[in-house]
Amino acid sequence: MILEQRHHEFRAKVKQFADEEVAPRAKDLDCKSEFPSDLVKRMGELGLLGVFIPEKYGGSGLDTLCYAIAVEEVGRVCGSTGISLAAHSSLAVAPIHFAGNEEQKQKWLIPLVRGEKIGSFGLTEPNAGSDASATRTTAKFVGDQYVINGSKCFITSGHVADVIIFTATKDPSLGYPGISAFVVEKGTPGYALGKEEDKLGLRGSITSELIFEDCKIPKENLIGEEGDGFKVFMKTLDGGRISIGALALGIAQGALDYSIQFARTAVRNNKPLYKNQSIQSMIAEMGTEIEAARLLIYQAAMLKDAGEPFTKEAAMAKYYASRIGMKTTKAAIEIHGMLGLTKKYPVERFMRDEKLMEIGEGTSEIQKIVIAREILGR
Amino acid sequence: MGLIQFNNEQKLIQNEIRKFATAEIEPVADEIEKNGIFPSDIIKKLSDLGFLSLITPEQYDGSELDTTSVCIVIEELSKVCASVGAILVVNTYFIAFPLIKYGRESQKDTFLTRISKGEIGGFICESDIESPDEKIKIKKQDSSYIISGNREFVLNGEAANFFLFPVTLSNGKGIYLLARERFGQGLVKQNVLGLRASGISSLQFKDLELKAEDLLIPVEQGTTIYADMRDYANIGFSAVLIGIAQAALDVSVRYSKERVQFGRPICKFPMVQEMLAEMKVKIEAGRHLVYAAAAKCDQAENYALASKAARLFCNELAVFAGDRAVQIHGGYGYLRDYPVERYLRDAKALQVLEATQFMLKSDIAGELLQ
Numbered sequence: 220m221i222l223e224q225r226h227h228e229f230r231a232k233v234k235q236f237a238d239e240e241v242a243p244r245a246k247d248l249d250c251k252s253e254f255p256s257d258l259v260k261r262m263g264e265l266g267l268l269g270v271f272i273p274e275k276y277g278g279s280g281l282d283t284l285c286y287a288i289a290v291e292e293v294g295r296v297c298g299s300t301g302i303s304l305a306a307h308s309s310l311a312v313a314p315i316h317f318a319g320n321e322e323q324k325q326k327w328l329i330p331l332v333r334g335e336k337i338g339s340f341g342l343t344e345p346n347a348g349s350d351a352s353a354t355r356t357t358a359k360f361v362g363d364q365y366v367i368n369g370s371k372c373f374i375t376s377g378h379v380a381d382v383i384i385f386t387a388t389k390d391p392s393l394g395y396p397g398i399s400a401f402v403v404e405k406g407t408p409g410y411a412l413g414k415e416e417d418k419l420g421l422r423g424s425i426t427s428e429l430i431f432e433d434c435k436i437p438k439e440n441l442i443g444e445e446g447d448g449f450k451v452f453m454k455t456l457d458g459g460r461i462s463i464g465a466l467a468l469g470i471a472q473g474a475l476d477y478s479i480q481f482a483r484t485a486v487r488n489n490k491p492l493y494k495n496q497s498i499q500s501m502i503a504e505m506g507t508e509i510e511a512a513r514l515l516i517y518q519a520a521m522l523k524d525a526g527e528p529f530t531k532e533a534a535m536a537k538y539y540a541s542r543i544g545m546k547t548t549k550a551a552i553e554i555h556g557m558l559g560l561t562k563k564y565p566v567e568r569f570m571r572d573e574k575l576m577e578i579g580e581g582t583s584e585i586q587k588i589v590i591a592r593e594i595l596g597r
Numbered sequence: 598m599g600l601i602q603f604n605n606e607q608k609l610i611q612n613e614i615r616k617f618a619t620a621e622i623e624p625v626a627d628e629i630e631k632n633g634i635f636p637s638d639i640i641k642k643l644s645d646l647g648f649l650s651l652i653t654p655e656q657y658d659g660s661e662l663d664t665t666s667v668c669i670v671i672e673e674l675s676k677v678c679a680s681v682g683a684i685l686v687v688n689t690y691f692i693a694f695p696l697i698k699y700g701r702e703s704q705k706d707t708f709l710t711r712i713s714k715g716e717i718g719g720f721i722c723e724s725d726i727e728s729p730d731e732k733i734k735i736k737k738q739d740s741s742y743i744i745s746g747n748r749e750f751v752l753n754g755e756a757a758n759f760f761l762f763p764v765t766l767s768n769g770k771g772i773y774l775l776a777r778e779r780f781g782q783g784l785v786k787q788n789v790l791g792l793r794a795s796g797i798s799s800l801q802f803k804d805l806e807l808k809a810e811d812l813l814i815p816v817e818q819g820t821t822i823y824a825d826m827r828d829y830a831n832i833g834f835s836a837v838l839i840g841i842a843q844a845a846l847d848v849s850v851r852y853s854k855e856r857v858q859f860g861r862p863i864c865k866f867p868m869v870q871e872m873l874a875e876m877k878v879k880i881e882a883g884r885h886l887v888y889a890a891a892a893k894c895d896q897a898e899n900y901a902l903a904s905k906a907a908r909l910f911c912n913e914l915a916v917f918a919g920d921r922a923v924q925i926h927g928g929y930g931y932l933r934d935y936p937v938e939r940y941l942r943d944a945k946a947l948q949v950l951e952a953t954q955f956m957l958k959s960d961i962a963g964e965l966l967q
Contacts, residue, residue, distance in 0.1 A: 250788075343928065346857070348858060348927055348928060349858050349859070349927065350858040350859045350860075353858070353859075372928075373928045416932050416934075417932065417933040417934070418931055418932055418933065418938075419923075419931050419932075419933065419938040419941075419942070420931075481728070484728060484729055485726050485727065485728040485729075486726070486727040486728075487725055487726045487727070488725075492726065495955075497955035497958070497959065498955065501955070545920065549916065549945065552790075552945060552948075552949060553948070553949060553953050553954055553955070555949075556724060556725075556726050556949050556953050557722065557724065557749065557750050557949050557950060557951075558724075558726075558728060558730055558749060559790075559949060560787075560789040560790040560791065560945075560946050560949065561749070561787060561788065561789055561790075562788050563730065567789075567790040567945075570790075570945065571790075571942075574920075574923060574931065574938075574941070575931055577924060578923075578924070578927055578928055578930070578931055579928070582924070582927055583924070584866075584868045584869075584924075587868070
């Protein structure tokens with residue numbers, strides 16, 4: 220795909236950071252389940268936490284395409300650092316930027332973009348996964364503040380987050396119209412951290428339960444108007460899909476890169492592995508599908524930048540990139556043979572990390588429903 | 598189902614092993630897998646019931662079961678823990694099988710009897726792919742070979758007391774039988790994606806002397822017999838894969854009936870139903886391939902193609918089933934609190950164990966083009 224010079228230059232900058240600072244850490248972050256706080260800080264310094272945020276809020280003032288490239292390049296070497304970047308940017312920075320008022324932006328957006336604070340997004344609940352209208356966390360307006368009760372689960376970066384944007388309803392029987400979006404800050408009485416999850420992959424990222432027990436938050440923490448919650452999270456997830464697609468793409472690219480390297484050094488029947496036609500066939504499929512996924516993701520990003528509708532394209536990008544990403548990472552293990560099962564090579568980590576891309580921020584099944592609705596009309 | 602007909606004895610075995618698996622393995626399966634603990638207690642109990650020396654003749658205190666019965670045992674065990682199934686496949690087809698078929702009387706007497714008493718053997722894989730990760734130096738010295746280097750994969754390595762060690766020499770492939778002591782401290786447990794309780798280890802050795810008397814299979818026959826061992830093992834591993842896939846389906850059916858989203862159990866959604874249906878159909882097809890290959894062994898027909906075909910299909914099927922089970926479970930499927938992510942990891946590990954898809958395809962084509 221022909222990109223502008225500035226996109227190439229931006230990619231080169233992120234690639235250097237990824238290769239030099241993230242890649243050497245990736246194996247340990249996974250094996251030791253260690254959250255890379257220092258790398259998040261570094262990403263703040265490099266302007267990667269506010270790629271698409273205007274400079275007046277401390278951002279880099281670039282576009283969504285640059286952001287997708289950033290997630291792709293970091294994901295290429297480390298899925299855990301990639302998801303932490305994607306969740307922070309798409310799920311906390313973005314909604315405060317597009318839905319928050321000026322005071323909220325000054326208070327939260329600036330430190331989030333600088334990496335001084337870590338952001339998180341609490342939507343999912345034990346009984347509200349794909350179906351967010353089943354939100355049970357309640358927000359009652361009492362005096363001049365909201366009292367929150369309920370719990371959230373599968374929250375990326377929950378345990379380390381300083382600023383958490385979350386959804387709650389004034390009445391569970393109302394469905395979507397009852398839902399509003401709020402911000403809670405770490406340390407607020409009544410806000411507690413539940414279990415930290417032990418996962419298949421992305422083990423260097425944090426996934427948490429959040430608990431609210433008579434948690435009182437000031438009315439200034441309401442994002443947008445009461446009842447705007449559905450609008451806010453739908454828009455957040457639209458943008459989030461581009462970044463999950465980009466992460467799926469990056470992980471797949473990493474798996475292909477390692478497969479090429481392995482096929483060049485390994486030998487079978489006295490011939491280098493890459494000369495085997497079956498291996499070539501696998502590599503050709505991987506390369507083609509990765510390129511197709513890249514086009515879909517960049518297209519969705521460019522539509523968003525142009526202010527055009529991009530819901531369908533973003534859903535297609537995430538659905539396709541995660542699907543071929545799983546296929547690619549599985550094939551990468553196949554190319555490495557049994558060695559692909561060990562920690563000597565990152566390909567088994569890539570497969571474990573990649574699986575979340577078909578689940579998180581809307582499963583593939585939900586993406587297909589969104590795509591079909593856009594294609595068929597409502 | 599239909600073509601697969603078990604006789605009364607086989608049905609009894611299925612019943613017995615199913616009860617054992619549910620009572621003795623299921624409660625600890627998650628724990629041993631998560632912590633990579635080799636299930637020595639379970640192996641001991643299996644041995645007491647005669648399920649460790651599955652194919653060993655009665656004169657060495659074995660159970661002398663046919664291949665179909667072995668597959669039944671492996672499938673049932675693997676439904677609750679694929680690591681246990683894989684340990685048995687290795688012990689049966691990479692260790693006991695060549696001993697029974699080709700061992701000298703003294704070797705049979707010693708090692709088959711030891712297996713019947715509860716010991717297990719390990720298999721030092723010789724990869725078809727040479728990579729910079731594995732290097733072996735071989736020097737001839739009179740009737741011995743002195744070898745130094747490493748092997749990355751020793752199946753059952755953590756707990757085995759003796760090992761079969763195939764080594765490619767200038768004039769063919771020799772398969773040696775060596776006691777654990779010969780390796781000193783060279784065996785180290787591997788940190789692998791799946792089959793984490795099966796004790797897969799790596800091995801380093803320096804100036805190890807392979808004496809003529811250590812040879813189980815002479816070099817002239819090594820390559821052919823290794824291929825035969827693999828064919829049998831392919832049937833056994835296929836039974837493990839069917840067990841994993843069946844477990845993935847069972848738990849997915851259960852979960853899809855319990856999990857409610859959009860006001861109804863998710864099993865009511867066609868996209869979920871499709872996944873369940875595809876899993877079921879593939880499992881039935883795979884099971885037929887496995888038991889057809891086993892029947893060929895039992896009827897002394899050529900099983901070379903049938904065993905590879907079963908393995909090729911079941912490899913794909915189990916990874917598919919594990920993956921779809923995670924998908925049906927959504928976010929919960931990604932957590933280690935649920936068993937489904939283990940099914941995916943175990944299936945993927947088996948898919949490349951001792952044979953990969955493209956090698957199997959090339960071997961199947963080889964059989965066709967002969």
